[in-house]
Amino acid sequence: MAKYFIWTFLFAWLLQTGTVILYQTGNPLIGQLLMVVMMFAPMLGVILSGTSLKGMGWKIHIKKNVFSFLTAWFLPALLTAAGAAIYFLIFPQHFDLTGNYLAATVGEDAFRQLEEQGLTYPLYVFIMSITSLTYAPILNMLAAVGEETGWRGFLYPRLKEKFGKKRGLLIGGIIWGIWHWPLIWLIGYDYGTDYIGFPITGMIIFCLFTISCGILCDWLYEKSGSIWIPSLLHGAVNATINIPLMLCFTENPSMRLLGPQPLGLLAGLPLMVVAAIVLFRSKKQKLFKKY
Numbered sequence: 001m002a003k004y005f006i007w008t009f010l011f012a013w014l015l016q017t018g019t020v021i022l023y024q025t026g027n028p029l030i031g032q033l034l035m036v037v038m039m040f041a042p043m044l045g046v047i048l049s050g051t052s053l054k055g056m057g058w059k060i061h062i063k064k065n066v067f068s069f070l071t072a073w074f075l076p077a078l079l080t081a082a083g084a085a086i087y088f089l090i091f092p093q094h095f096d097l098t099g100n101y102l103a104a105t106v107g108e109d110a111f112r113q114l115e116e117q118g119l120t121y122p123l124y125v126f127i128m129s130i131t132s133l134t135y136a137p138i139l140n141m142l143a144a145v146g147e148e149t150g151w152r153g154f155l156y157p158r159l160k161e162k163f164g165k166k167r168g169l170l171i172g173g174i175i176w177g178i179w180h181w182p183l184i185w186l187i188g189y190d191y192g193t194d195y196i197g198f199p200i201t202g203m204i205i206f207c208l209f210t211i212s213c214g215i216l217c218d219w220l221y222e223k224s225g226s227i228w229i230p231s232l233l234h235g236a237v238n239a240t241i242n243i244p245l246m247l248c249f250t251e252n253p254s255m256r257l258l259g260p261q262p263l264g265l266l267a268g269l270p271l272m273v274v275a276a277i278v279l280f281r282s283k284k285q286k287l288f289k290k291y
């Protein structure tokens with residue numbers, strides 16, 4: 001696995017460095033495109049380590065995987081909504097539909113663009129929510145398969161074989177989280193930079209998120225035998241994760257560590273609980289299946 005780690009982290013961290021430079025020079029859109037390219041670093045790591053991509057389950061088998069397919073598509077939205085509900089029930093003063101989040105992140109010009117299109121901010125949020133439930137998971141899946149090939153297809157089976165299933169999943173989730181650390185440190189990826197314990201706190205909490213998502217992705221991979229199913233779940237997570245943030249406004253940057261995204265400790269509770277149930281109820285299965 002040493003070659004895999006070297007190539008996967010080398011390419012990813014070089015691309016993350018490029019992303020940071022682009023963000024700092026006022027080119028965030030190009031930086032975001034570079035992050036999409038970065039998602040293929042784990043797949044490239046598998047190839048350059050001399051491992052074949054065969055046997056990872058490149059057929060979806062829709063008929064026998066209806067449950068797994070629907071779960072991958074819609075479970076992230078349900079867990080994200082549940083987590084946001086918990087957060088806003090505890091902090092109702094943070095719920096905001098006036099568009100303060102959009103103004104703070106994009107600028108006042110964004111409102112003028114919405115008005116020119118005849119859209120109110122609530123309608124805009126609704127449209128984005130529908131998008132995140134319909135075609136966005138499929139589009140995101142096409143990029144997420146680059147990561148899933150490396151994590152669930154290559155790394156996780158080997159970690160489970162070496163350390164046992166439960167410990168293997170936990171270690172795999174931590175590695176997946178560490179893979180993102182340069183972005184969290186250098187540009188405040190997902191949490192910003194002005195919070196308590198920056199950047200260590202964000203790095204640790206993000207690993208809780210990747211552990212939980214990794215458990216669910218691995219569960220659906222084992223259940224379906226298709227690498228596309230965890231890729232769809234991964235894509236659905238990426239599609240829905242920012243929706244609660246569009247409904248939130250607070251002047252306390254440290255609140256991002258709690259929510260309203262499932263990346264936070266509070267809003268992430270539904271995700272972590274479901275992942276824990278899957279982890280401790282999972283049965284021992286044969287590793288390295290060939291499909």
